[in-house]
Amino acid sequence: MHDSYWIRTMPAWTDRPAPDSSDSYDVCVVGGGAMGASTAYWLTQLGRRPLVLERNDTPGKGASGRNGGFMVQGANPVHAEAVEIYGHDEARSLYRITQTNQELVEAVVQRENIEGAYTRANKVDLAFDEREEAYLRESVTPLRNEGVDVFWASRSDIPEFLGTHVGRHIPGGLVRCNQATLHSTKFVLGIAEAAQRQGATFVSKSPVTELSPLRKGWRVVTPNRVYNVPQVVVAANAWTPQLLPELEPHLSLIRGHLLLTGPTDLKLSPWSINDTATYGRQVPSGQLLVGGMRSAVPDADVDQRPRPAESGLDTRSEIVDALAKVLPEILPATESLGMDHAWAGVMDFTPDRLPLAGAYPGREGLWVMAGFSGHGMPYSLALPREIAEACVNPERSKIPAVLNPTRLLG
Ligand SMILES: Cc1cc2nc3c(=O)[nH]c(=O)nc-3n(C[C@H](O)[C@H](O)[C@H](O)COP(=O)(O)OP(=O)(O)OC[C@H]3O[C@@H](n4cnc5c(N)ncnc54)[C@H](O)[C@@H]3O)c2cc1C
Known part of the structure; x- marks a missing residue:
């Protein structure tokens, strides 16, 4: 299994137990990905002592360190579709939390001096064909209603916003201004480091094997x-x-592939094509990332269960080949870039493609954040903040009702 670009360029990490550690913790967070590290960070801001138990040798080596690093506002579906599926008010409250998230990420990376983790960028949603152009254009008005600077760029105008010409079949794209990309591991480890500085205790190489309720609280077992x-x-x-x-029947595990090209002088904005679930961006080394193409081998990426000790998954060569083939079809100037390496990670999808965030039904003192459906970064600080708030002061928490785990667990 190959490491991701983010893991190969990840900052150093050492677990440093808090000096006044009395071994008594207010909250145990299981998992040191973006969500777990951010929850610990906010708990320290609320004056609590969190303990983070992470199975790997450092935080950030799960999906958060193997992803594309896009941080695009809104729910998983494009906004007009989100309004149709979830309802106007729900889609709006989801949009708001992702806007708040971006404000929080900007503020926290600056306050905590997390260098090189966050970049503001325009995102270009390319249309695969004219049918998809109509579908994307439906989002212009709903997005403008959320205050987003968004416009349609025709094929001939695309190079101005994307940085290169697109393939002949692409009629244009929706340009969404002021979205963002992350350096995935600089972000997670930066937040984890800030949490650790402010009193969180991280214990790596600590897989949790069992959770059981006590008369008051929880028993958390590690080897x-x-x-x-x-x-x-x-x-x-x-x-x-x-x-x-109990969550097993509600979370579909889907493998996602990413391919990193050789070096290039191109300077590109992040882009995606909804129809083929293909997306790409530039990483700090200048190489291009391209991901997706799950449709290349139907069902090959579905129901991919990682074993307890695995952080990623092996790649499937047909899908890597399909990514290498599709990139120059979309962006002809990438024809001769070749491939550096490819990797795969695992995502957990809910049936409605919305995360689960909130109290675990019927189990006092147990909270869950999961089911990000391949789209976790837009919630990466905002939802953990609400979960931390809920642990301390449930009535103050503002988790949108549409994310409540009871919708799946009753
Ligand atoms: C290929 C790919 C591309 C993606 N691209 C994007 C993208 O561009 N934009 C976007 O928004 N989202 C993307 N995603 C999804 C995004 O990465 C996830 O939504 C996000 O990382 C979820 O964060 P997390 O902290 O919940 O999960 P993770 O980062 O996976 O963290 C969970 C952590 O829990 C640890 N753990 C698990 N079990 C235990 C245990 N029993 N005991 C202790 N520790 C445990 C794991 O080791 C891991 O570190 C992508 C995902 C993949 C796989």
């Missing part, structure tokens, strides 16, 4: 230690059903 804590937040992404098996 080396057992912790008794008042509250637990499970932020274990695709591995969540291994601890909370």
Whole structure:
């Protein structure tokens, strides 16, 4: 299994237990990905002592360190479709939380000096054909209603916004201004480091093997230690059903592939094509990332269960080949770039493509964040902040009702 570009360029990490550690924690967070690290960060801001248990040797090596690093506002579907599926008010509250998220990311990376983690960028949603152009154009008005600077660029205008010409079949694209990309591991480890500085305790190489309720609180079992804590937040992404098996039927595990090209002088904005679920961006080294093409081998990426000790998944050569082939069809100037390497990670999809975030039904002191459906970064600080707030002060938490886990678990 190949490491991602983000893991190959990840900052150094050392677990440093808080100096005044009395071994008593307010909340145990299971998982040191973007969601777990951010929850710990906000708990420290609220004066609490979080303990983060991470199975890997550092935080950030799960999906958060193997992804595309796009941070695009709104829910998983394009906004007009989100309004249709979830309803106007719900789609709007989701949009708002992702806008708040971007403001929080900008503020926190600056406050905590997390260098090179965040870049503001215009995102270009390319249309695969005229049918998709009509579909994308439907989002212009709803997005403008959310205050987004968005416009349609025709094929001949695209190079001005994307940085290069597009393939002959592409009629144009929707340009969404002021979206963002992350350096995935600089972001997660930067937040984790800030949480650690402010009193969070991270214990790596600590897989949680069992959670069981106590008369008051929870018993958290790892191979080396057992912790008794008042509250637990499970932020274990695709591995969540291994601890909370009732979620198994509600989370579909889907493999995602990414390919990194050789170096290029092109300077591109992040882009995607909805129809083929293909997307791309430039990484700080200048190489291009291209991901998606799940349709290349039908069902090959579906139901891909990582084993407890695995952080990613092996790649499938037909899908890597399909990514290498599709990139120059979309962006002809990339024809001769070749491939550096490819990797795969695992995503957990809910049936409605919305995350689960909130109290675990019927289990006092247990909280869950999962089911990000391949689209977690737009929630990466805002939802963990609400979960942290809920642990401390449930009535103050503003988690949108549409994300409540009861919708799947009753
Ligand atoms: C190929 C790919 C591309 C993607 N691209 C994007 C993108 O461009 N934009 C976007 O918004 N989203 C993207 N996503 C989705 C995004 O990466 C996820 O939504 C996000 O990382 C979820 O964060 P997390 O913290 O919940 O999960 P993770 O980062 O997976 O963190 C979970 C952590 O829990 C740990 N863990 C699991 N079980 C246990 C246990 N029992 N005990 C202790 N620790 C445990 C894991 O080791 C892991 O570190 C992509 C995902 C993939 C796979």
